[in-house]
Amino acid sequence: MIVLGIESSCDETGVGVVRWTPGDGDTPGFATMLADEVASSVDEHARFGGVVPEIASRAHLEAIVPTMRRAREAAGIDRPDAIAVTIGPGLAGALLVGVAAAKAYALAWDVPLYAMNHLGGHVAVDTLEHGPMPECVALLVSGGHTHLLHVTDLAEPIVELGTTVDDAAGEAFDKVARLLDLGFPGGPALDRAACAGDPGAIAFPRGMTGPRDSRHDFSFSGVKTAVARYVEKCGRDGAEVPVADVAASFQEAVADVLTMKAVRACGDLGVDTLVLGGGATANSRIRSLAQERCDSAGIELRVPKPRLCTDNGVMIATLGAHVIGGGAEPSPLTVASDPAMSV
Numbered sequence: 001m002i003v004l005g006i007e008s009s010c011d012e013t014g015v016g017v018v019r020w021t022p023g024d025g026d027t028p029g030f031a032t033m034l035a036d037e038v039a040s041s042v043d044e045h046a047r048f049g050g051v052v053p054e055i056a057s058r059a060h061l062e063a064i065v066p067t068m069r070r071a072r073e074a075a076g077i078d079r080p081d082a083i084a085v086t087i088g089p090g091l092a093g094a095l096l097v098g099v100a101a102a103k104a105y106a107l108a109w110d111v112p113l114y115a116m117n118h119l120g121g122h123v124a125v126d127t128l129e130h131g132p133m134p135e136c137v138a139l140l141v142s143g144g145h146t147h148l149l150h151v152t153d154l155a156e157p158i159v160e161l162g163t164t165v166d167d168a169a170g171e172a173f174d175k176v177a178r179l180l181d182l183g184f185p186g187g188p189a190l191d192r193a194a195c196a197g198d199p200g201a202i203a204f205p206r207g208m209t210g211p212r213d214s215r216h217d218f219s220f221s222g223v224k225t226a227v228a229r230y231v232e233k234c235g236r237d238g239a240e241v242p243v244a245d246v247a248a249s250f251q252e253a254v255a256d257v258l259t260m261k262a263v264r265a266c267g268d269l270g271v272d273t274l275v276l277g278g279g280a281t282a283n284s285r286i287r288s289l290a291q292e293r294c295d296s297a298g299i300e301l302r303v304p305k306p307r308l309c310t311d312n313g314v315m316i317a318t319l320g321a322h323v324i325g326g327g328a329e330p331s332p333l334t335v336a337s338d339p340a341m342s343v
């Protein structure tokens with residue numbers, strides 16, 4: 001079975017293709033990547049300092065047909081056996097483009113359509129590199145989401161353990177990078193700036209880590225405000241902002257909370273695999289601290305390569321293949337996108 005996945009929830013138009021090999025009694029089924037084509041409008045948003053929904057939607061409209069063509073060529077297929085599409089969560093106008101395209105192709109090719117949750121795709125994509133997924137905790141961190149999930153089987157609903165009560169982690173990186181004049185997208189720039197800084201230089205707050213705070217939820221607005229206050233104080237004192245130290249200390253605070261809560265959730269649930277996903281897991285400190293803490297807790301850490309961590313279509317095709325392989329019914333062609341979809 002060949003599954004084509006379409007992703008358009010933010011600023012990447014992704015079309016991916018996988019082949020599904022069904023399992024037998026002893027071995028689980030698995031997906032193999034045949035194509036992974038992505039067109040990004042990230043450069044068009046740079047001068048606004050953040051993703052502009054209207055620009056993203058228009059870029060998807062322009063990119064969807066050429067990206068579909070490239071993916072089919074790369075996979076060497078004329079048409080797939082099924083189409084999987086992200087219906088949420090994400091930007092309303094951006095999702096509409098992918099969902100409308102998926103319906104049109106499904107109708108024209110007479111192939112079934114399957115509605116997918118974007119977050120599940122971020123988890124499922126790891127199987128392309130690391131094989132079938134055992135029961136695990138997944139930590140998704142990107143510009144749009146920060147979620148701690150409990151995954152028992154990719155064909156079954158995923159349980160959300162916690163999420164952010166305010167900013168997403170990647171969004172906090174982007175906002176702090178803007179405060180420090182590091183450009184957009186700010187996450188990678190801040191990561192680079194932090195290399196030259198001292199992570200212990202400034203004690204920024206670790207949000208939601210008090211004894212009465214939720215164990216699995218996150219908050220990043222406090223640390224972001226603390227950085228803003230620190231930068232303002234430097235201005236008032238006529239002192240130069242120690243950019244590298246601020247970046248390193250902020251990054252340390254965020255990485256500390258994310259990895260502490262993820263590893264603790266594994267302990268709470270008695271699972272010994274942690275999967276990272278989302279664009280911000282490209283962050284060097286989040287990766288290294290997650291590895292250190294998993295090693296000392298005896299947890300296996302699975303992190304897809306950066307190309308698969310950011311939004312793409314092959315993650316949706318992979319999730320689709322697992323869901324279809326698990327026996328799910330197709331979605332009706334009337335299925336609607338759901339910008340606020342939960343897991």
Ligand code: KG4
Nearest residue numbers: 142143144170187188191279280282283310
């Ligand atoms: O998954 P993604 O490509 O798109 C969504 O937001 O869904 O993630 C992009 C986010 C941006 O906020 C970007 O700044 C952040 O991931 N990011 C990073 C790094 N690379 C990307 N944040 C921190 N450190 C990085 N190295």
Ligand code: ZN
Nearest residue numbers: 122142278311
């Ligand atoms: Zn995403």
